[in-house]
Amino acid sequence: MNLGIILTPDERSKAYLQKIVKQKIHLDEIIFMNDHRIEPSYSSEIIELSRQAGFDISTPVKQTLISHEMSFHEFNFVDINNSSLVSYLSSVFIDVFIFTGGGILREPVLNSGPKFIHLHPGIVPNYRGSTCFYYSILDNNSCGVTAYFMDHKIDTGDIIYQKQFPKPTHQFIDEVYDAYIRSETLIDVLSNNMLYNGKFTKQNPSGETYFIIHPVLKHISILSCLS
Amino acid sequence: MSSESLDISNYIYSKGNLLDEPQTYQKSPFLGIKFLKLYKQSRLDILNKLYISDHYFNYENFVANIQHKHTSNSTIELEHYLTYLLKESTPNPNSVDIVLKKFEVKKQLFTKYDLNFKEISNDFKFMRNYLLLAFLCIELYRKNHSLKYLNCCLKINDTVISQLFNLTSNDQKLLKYSIQNELDFIERLCIKKGINL
Numbered sequence: 001m002n003l004g005i006i007l008t009p010d011e012r013s014k015a016y017l018q019k020i021v022k023q024k025i026h027l028d029e030i031i032f033m034n035d036h037r038i039e040p041s042y043s044s045e046i047i048e049l050s051r052q053a054g055f056d057i058s059t060p061v062k063q064t065l066i067s068h069e070m071s072f073h074e075f076n077f078v079d080i081n082n083s084s085l086v087s088y089l090s091s092v093f094i095d096v097f098i099f100t101g102g103g104i105l106r107e108p109v110l111n112s113g114p115k116f117i118h119l120h121p122g123i124v125p126n127y128r129g130s131t132c133f134y135y136s137i138l139d140n141n142s143c144g145v146t147a148y149f150m151d152h153k154i155d156t157g158d159i160i161y162q163k164q165f166p167k168p169t170h171q172f173i174d175e176v177y178d179a180y181i182r183s184e185t186l187i188d189v190l191s192n193n194m195l196y197n198g199k200f201t202k203q204n205p206s207g208e209t210y211f212i213i214h215p216v217l218k219h220i221s222i223l224s225c226l227s
Numbered sequence: 228m229s230s231e232s233l234d235i236s237n238y239i240y241s242k243g244n245l246l247d248e249p250q251t252y253q254k255s256p257f258l259g260i261k262f263l264k265l266y267k268q269s270r271l272d273i274l275n276k277l278y279i280s281d282h283y284f285n286y287e288n289f290v291a292n293i294q295h296k297h298t299s300n301s302t303i304e305l306e307h308y309l310t311y312l313l314k315e316s317t318p319n320p321n322s323v324d325i326v327l328k329k330f331e332v333k334k335q336l337f338t339k340y341d342l343n344f345k346e347i348s349n350d351f352k353f354m355r356n357y358l359l360l361a362f363l364c365i366e367l368y369r370k371n372h373s374l375k376y377l378n379c380c381l382k383i384n385d386t387v388i389s390q391l392f393n394l395t396s397n398d399q400k401l402l403k404y405s406i407q408n409e410l411d412f413i414e415r416l417c418i419k420k421g422i423n424l
Contacts, residue, residue: 135374138416171257208373211331214381215240215255216266216413217374222257224420 004029004094007061008078013100015055015183017064025190029094030072046172053180081106105150116150119182123162125207128155134213134221137167145185158200161189171222238269245389249334263424270406273388277399284404303340309359323363327379357383358401365408380409
């Protein structure tokens with residue numbers, strides 16, 4: 001099976017890529033969607049927490065690629081449905097791409113040839129949608145990640161693997177914890193050859209879909225991690 | 228409230244004209260316990276400002292007395308649809324979720340939809356519809372404790388508060404009920420999570 005990854009210049013991609021490199025997992029194709037955004041400056045606290053979580057949030061994606069002499073194909077946009085990307089995906093002989101970004105895949109991308117894996121920060125079907133980790137912390141004091149094959153709906157594809165995590169003990173959920181739990185789950189999937197064994201689970205269509213969490217609930221969720 | 232000086236203008240999520248320029252709530256910053264205190268005081272201030280001719284709003288009487296009219300075979304009048312759901316002993320979550328999703332995606336509720344729930348009117352400023360959806364979210368959260376409904380109620384209240392001075396006196400009563408319930412739910416959730424608000 002040929003494996004590829006589609007990266008974007010964000011925390012999630014940094015964590016995925018750095019851990020893949022660390023685990024010496026081979027990638028047959030690397031696509032870097034780069035909108036040349038200004039790299040945020042992170043506090044020393046966030047950087048230290050990210051290092052404890054197994055990646056360095058201060059290291060840009062491109063720097064990791066170059067420093068490890070990894071070949072990659074770069075696009076100057078971050079839209080997964082861009083026709084240039086679709087054309088490229090149709091031309092490469094890759095079975096599965098790890099998708100690190102966000103958004104809904106449209107038919108042209110889904111029909112381009114490869115399958116796409118997403119790491120969703122919620123245990124589906126009960127936590128589909130947006131900002132699920134906050135809701136899960138409020139409900140269960142824990143979070144989970146689902147690795148699944150993407151289809152044209154939101155968080156409904158066949159499940160590859162699910163993993164539970166304890167809630168964080170710090171406030172940097174968006175920056176560090178989200179990337180941490182997704183990347184750890186990804187490494188489990190790849191290190192244990194889960195894509196090869198074909199044991200995928202169809203989702204129960206019922207469940208719950210959440211929308212962007214309101215700041216009040218977000219604050220209660222984070223404060224409950226700190227208390 | 229504590230003697231600490233709080234600038235309630237820092238609760239920004241009900242500021243501006245949220246109907247014409249909706250709040251996205253994306254990547255909201257974490258500001259600590261102070262933010263929750265600011266939110267609470269902001270809501271309390273709104274409650275103090277609302278004109279209420281009756282001191283006591285009876286929800287059951289309100290639901291019993293609202294008029295439900297049948298919709299046509301080809302269009303959905305949102306007020307009638309929401310009123311029908313409210314009059315059920317337990318609102319049907321699937322039916323409420325259709326409207327909830329509409330609001331969550333666009334932060335606007337239109338007065339008319341087709342049978343596929345695609346908007347067919349341009350009017351999204353009829354505030355009663357927002358308040359009726361808030362009431363449905365309150366009832367469903369009270370029954371099944373799904374945070375999805377409390378989340379939506381918070382956003383609806385932000386939106387309606389941003390239109391405070393355009394509300395009828397009746398709608399102000401409904402808003403007061405909605406905010407009172409929202410505050411009660413939030414305070415209970417904070418207690419459950421060990422947060423002293």
